[in-house]
Amino acid sequence: MAFTRRDFIKTLGIGGGATLLSGCVSMSEERNNSAAKVVVIGGGSGGATVAKYLKHLEPALSVTLVEPTATFHTCYGSNWVIGGFKQMADIAQSYGNLQDKYGVRVVRDRAIAIEADKHQVRLAGGTTLNYDKLVVSPGIDFRFDAVAGYNKEDAQRIPHAYQAGEQTVLLRKQLEAMPDGGTFILVAPGNPFRCPPGPYERASLVAHYFKQHKPRAKVLILDNKENFSKQGLFVQGWKELYGEMIEWVPASQGGQVEEIDVNNKTLFSDAGFNEFKGDVINYIPPQRAGQIAADSGLTDPLGWCPVDQKNFASTQHADIYVIGDASMAGEMPKSGHSANTQGKVVAVDIIRRLREQESVELSAVNTCYSLLTPDYAITVAAVYKYIDGSIRGVPGAGGVSPMDVDREFRRTEAYYAQGWYDSITDDIWG
Amino acid sequence: MIKHPGVRMGLLPLLVGGFLLLGSTAAPAADEPSDVSQGALLAITCFACHGFEGKSVGGMPSIRGFPADYLISQMQAFRDGSRPSTVMGRHATGYSDEELRIMAHYIEMISKQ
Numbered sequence: 025m026a027f028t029r030r031d032f033i034k035t036l037g038i039g040g041g042a043t044l045l046s047g048c049v050s051m052s053e054e055r056n057n058s059a060a061k062v063v064v065i066g067g068g069s070g071g072a073t074v075a076k077y078l079k080h081l082e083p084a085l086s087v088t089l090v091e092p093t094a095t096f097h098t099c100y101g102s103n104w105v106i107g108g109f110k111q112m113a114d115i116a117q118s119y120g121n122l123q124d125k126y127g128v129r130v131v132r133d134r135a136i137a138i139e140a141d142k143h144q145v146r147l148a149g150g151t152t153l154n155y156d157k158l159v160v161s162p163g164i165d166f167r168f169d170a171v172a173g174y175n176k177e178d179a180q181r182i183p184h185a186y187q188a189g190e191q192t193v194l195l196r197k198q199l200e201a202m203p204d205g206g207t208f209i210l211v212a213p214g215n216p217f218r219c220p221p222g223p224y225e226r227a228s229l230v231a232h233y234f235k236q237h238k239p240r241a242k243v244l245i246l247d248n249k250e251n252f253s254k255q256g257l258f259v260q261g262w263k264e265l266y267g268e269m270i271e272w273v274p275a276s277q278g279g280q281v282e283e284i285d286v287n288n289k290t291l292f293s294d295a296g297f298n299e300f301k302g303d304v305i306n307y308i309p310p311q312r313a314g315q316i317a318a319d320s321g322l323t324d325p326l327g328w329c330p331v332d333q334k335n336f337a338s339t340q341h342a343d344i345y346v347i348g349d350a351s352m353a354g355e356m357p358k359s360g361h362s363a364n365t366q367g368k369v370v371a372v373d374i375i376r377r378l379r380e381q382e383s384v385e386l387s388a389v390n391t392c393y394s395l396l397t398p399d400y401a402i403t404v405a406a407v408y409k410y411i412d413g414s415i416r417g418v419p420g421a422g423g424v425s426p427m428d429v430d431r432e433f434r435r436t437e438a439y440y441a442q443g444w445y446d447s448i449t450d451d452i453w454g
Numbered sequence: 455m456i457k458h459p460g461v462r463m464g465l466l467p468l469l470v471g472g473f474l475l476l477g478s479t480a481a482p483a484a485d486e487p488s489d490v491s492q493g494a495l496l497a498i499t500c501f502a503c504h505g506f507e508g509k510s511v512g513g514m515p516s517i518r519g520f521p522a523d524y525l526i527s528q529m530q531a532f533r534d535g536s537r538p539s540t541v542m543g544r545h546a547t548g549y550s551d552e553e554l555r556i557m558a559h560y561i562e563m564i565s566k567q
């Protein structure tokens with residue numbers, strides 16, 4: 025469809041044309057209040073990306089980002105803090121650039137209701153926001169009731185450290201306090217969950233810390249699954265780097281934890297037949313889309329949000345998009361890199377819709393870097409397209425790092441892991 | 455501190471000359487609607503690793519400022535394996551020649567802005 029500048033002005037609802045458009049970066053809220061309004065819920069990897077790219081690609085839009093925290097700690101890099109070679113300050117991000125450089129209106133509040141029929145979002149502080157398009161990227165919430173003996177409050181003693189912040193610090197402190205010769209138990213969830221290689225990177229970096237400071241300690245992984253992401257590479261690396269320090273127990277061998285005795289730091293599987301006692305326990309509960317998605321009728325019975333596989337539009341409500349961990353994105357893993365690239369798909373789609381143009385073909389990518397030591401990394405990568413009704417990896421592309429390469433290759437990937445962190449956080453919050 | 459891997463992987467000779475496309479006159483007029491084409495979407499996915507608008511702030515190589523022809527030739531070399539890489543081979547194999555062409559032109563275009 026041919027598109028003229030007049031259509032553009034009309035679509036955005038701006039009277040007065042050329043002067044507004046040429047000066048649009050500095051256009052004030054007041055003059056701009058007839059522009060199309062986009063509200064974004066959640067300032068994490070998905071939400072901050074879509075807000076920034078909307079304003080970057082279409083400065084005349086009115087974009088409001090709702091996020092309760094002033095300082096966001098990325099989960100990526102949080103295992104590096106737990107491993108003891110990065111600080112919380114190294115994984116802290118804030119919203120000043122989105123606001124000052126790009127003109128995103130950042131509202132520090134929590135969305136408590138989406139009224140899809142009225143195109144409104146209600147915030148805890150009492151404000152109501154109107155939207156033409158809404159993007160929801162609330163990340164995950166936990167199913168704290170999945171095992172007997174454990175509830176939400178117990179996360180203060182047995183941390184998940186799977187939303188970065190206080191939980192990350194808590195787990196790190198527990199590891200520091202643990203005696204040499206002690207056992208660290210990590211309980212990994214079944215699929216699907218946030219960051220498929222995350223638990224195994226964590227186990228590696230805890231072993232890295234133990235090797236230097238508590239060489240007689242053990243790392244035990246109790247898994248709800250039979251196999252895991254980049255397994256061959258992890259297992260090869262663990263042997264090479266840590267000998268017998270890390271032990272992995274799959275679900276069928278007693279790894280499926282069913283009950284936790286929080287006071288005695290003891291875990292039970294196979295109807296109590298197996299018992300594991302730890303000194304520090306990191307229980308990562310199974311997950312679902314962030315609560316606001318469930319409260320707003322955006323989820324399916326399993327707790328995740330079904331979306332149009334071509335553009336991440338919710339299949340439940342018109343004019344709402346869901347991205348990031350909360351969405352069901354075909355073969356894409358729940359990762360920060362996925363959420364970032366989904367944010368770009370949606371930014372482009374919203375702008376094209378407002379210009380009354382057809383969607384372009386979906387194109388997305390993911391790469392998860394995992395460190396086994398600060399200078400040993402492995403990756404899994406893929407390029408995604410819409411193929412036969414869902415989002416799938418392009419055949420022949422992607423895959424994991426090669427097995428059996430020299431340490432130089434692993435070291436180079438570790439160098440790029442930090443490079444990836446610096447780039448993606450600049451792309452999202454910079 | 456780890457040395458820049460480019461030194462070991464023999465990339466540096468490719469960088470001399472710098473290809474900087476500054477001050478070109480081909481930049482679009484300020485009141486033209488921005489580019490949200492297929493090429494734009496393909497290219498902006500690269501920026502998670504290469505930095506916003508292709509300008510790296512850390513250890514990843516920048517891809518901003520390269521002419522489209524150079525970008526296309528390097529992507530083809532990653533794709534067929536003639537240029538060794540840690541991860542680019544696994545990405546470049548995801549794109550057709552036509553996709554490489556339109557994403558490279560977008561990167562060249564924004565580099566002139």
Ligand SMILES: Cc1cc2nc3c(=O)[nH]c(=O)nc-3n(C[C@H](O)[C@H](O)[C@H](O)COP(=O)(O)OP(=O)(O)OC[C@H]3O[C@@H](n4cnc5c(N)ncnc54)[C@H](O)[C@@H]3O)c2cc1C
Binds near residue numbers: 067071098162218349
């Ligand atoms: C240990 C660990 C390691 C990881 N490592 C990597 C890695 O190396 N690479 C990678 O790509 N990914 C990694 N991830 C995964 C990555 O962190 C997530 O996939 C990513 O953050 C998902 O983005 P999101 O936007 O869906 O959610 P989030 O980034 O979690 O953002 C959600 C935001 O929404 C806000 N929010 C929630 N509810 C509301 C509401 N009602 N109103 C307003 N705001 C709300 C929250 O405060 C939060 O800021 C890792 C995760 C973990 C746990």
